[in-house]
Amino acid sequence: xxxxxxxxxxxxxxxxxxxxxxxxxxxxxxxxxxxxxxxxxxxxxxxxxxxxxxxxxxxxxxxxxxxxxxxxxxxxxxxxxxxxxxxxxxxxxxxxxxxxxxxxxxxxxxxxxxxxxxxxxxxxxxxxxxxxxxxxxxxxxxxxxxxxxxxxxxxxxxxxxxxxxxxxxxxxxxxxxxxxxxxxxxxxxxxxxxxxxxxxxxxxxxxxxxxxxxxx
Ligand code: AP5
Ligand code: MG
Ligand code: ZN
Numbered sequence: 001x002x003x004x005x006x007x008x009x010x011x012x013x014x015x016x017x018x019x020x021x022x023x024x025x026x027x028x029x030x031x032x033x034x035x036x037x038x039x040x041x042x043x044x045x046x047x048x049x050x051x052x053x054x055x056x057x058x059x060x061x062x063x064x065x066x067x068x069x070x071x072x073x074x075x076x077x078x079x080x081x082x083x084x085x086x087x088x089x090x091x092x093x094x095x096x097x098x099x100x101x102x103x104x105x106x107x108x109x110x111x112x113x114x115x116x117x118x119x120x121x122x123x124x125x126x127x128x129x130x131x132x133x134x135x136x137x138x139x140x141x142x143x144x145x146x147x148x149x150x151x152x153x154x155x156x157x158x159x160x161x162x163x164x165x166x167x168x169x170x171x172x173x174x175x176x177x178x179x180x181x182x183x184x185x186x187x188x189x190x191x192x193x194x195x196x197x198x199x200x201x202x203x204x205x206x207x208x209x210x211x212x213x214x215x216x
Contacts, residue, residue: 001026001080001212002105004087004096006182007113009171010123011197012204014136016113017084019205024212027076030084031064033134034071040131053162056170058088058178065095072099088179093186110186111208115197117172124168128157142201 001024005013014030021028035053038046045067049059058064068086071077087093100106115123126139130150137144137157144151162171186192195207 001082001109002100002107003080003212004083004107004110004186005085005113006110006179006186007197008115008117008120008175008179009168010120010127011113011115012123012201013084013113014134015142015201016204016208017082018135020208020212021082023209024080026080026082027074028082028084029068029071029077029086030134031059031068031086031088032084034067035059036131036134054167056162056167056174058174061089061091061095064088065092068092068096069099087182090181090185093182107191109193109211110182110191111211112183112186112192112194113197113204114194119198120172121165121168124163125165127160127163129160130155130157 003020003026005017007013014032017028017030020026032053035046035049039050039053040046045063048063052059064086068083072081083096087096097106123138123141126141128137128139128144128148129135130137130153132155133150133153135150135152135157136142137150144157148156150157162168183192193211195204195211197204199207
């Protein structure tokens with residue numbers, strides 16, 4: 001299964017990606033997580049990416065596309081993969097399509113988690129993330145079992161630097177202008193599946209699982 005997760009910031013891509021990746025044993029590839037890891041390790045890529053991410057803007061395609069192609073060449077992607085936060089521009093989507101076509105492959109589903117803007121701010125400001133394993137929590141909707149600690153690896157969970165109100169607004173704007181066109185891109189290829197992301201985390205996951213299992 002080769003799947004893409006689309007949706008605005010805070011839609012629940014990372015949350016669902018963890019569940020899908022565990023249940024169906026496919027690697028979860030989040031470009032946001034890869035950039036954040038590079039930032040925390042102060043690599044040259046991380047230093048460049050940080051400039052854009054802190055402002056809520058997209059990291060340039062030149063830095064992003066090769067990174068993902070490289071990651072998809074890994075052995076663990078042979079049986080499929082789940083992309084979270086990539087592609088985010090038409091250029092990225094075309095590059096991915098070309099890359100897979102060269103290998104005689106294509107994605108199976110572009111899954112759009114649909115959440116209207118009025119839900120987003122509460123989700124973002126209440127979000128806490130694990131800097132070690134990338135797990136995502138919410139103070140109200142998905143609190144960790146032990147206050148302030150990651151359920152999976154026990155690390156202290158933190159707030160993301162780009163989860164402030166102003167940056168979230170900029171990210172929503174960037175999403176509308178640069179990423180929303182991908183909805184039509186995948187719809188026109190008959191690869192789009194839309195799920196109502198205003199449901200609870202469990203309900204969203206049930207809708208996604210039903211789609212995957214009906215589709216296999
Ligand atoms: P990225 O890390 O991908 O951020 P994003 O797309 O803005 O999305 P988020 O991670 O903020 O939200 P999510 O949908 O994963 O939601 P989550 O599950 O955490 O990208 C960050 C930055 O990196 C970009 O701005 C850009 O600069 C750069 N970047 C990354 N990829 C790039 C690319 N391809 N090209 C260029 N630049 C790139 O959930 C949010 C909160 O809501 C959590 O607290 C969660 O617990 C809660 N929640 C989830 N589901 C529900 C639910 N159903 N009900 C109630 N609460 C819920
Ligand atoms: Mg995410
Ligand atoms: Zn963790």
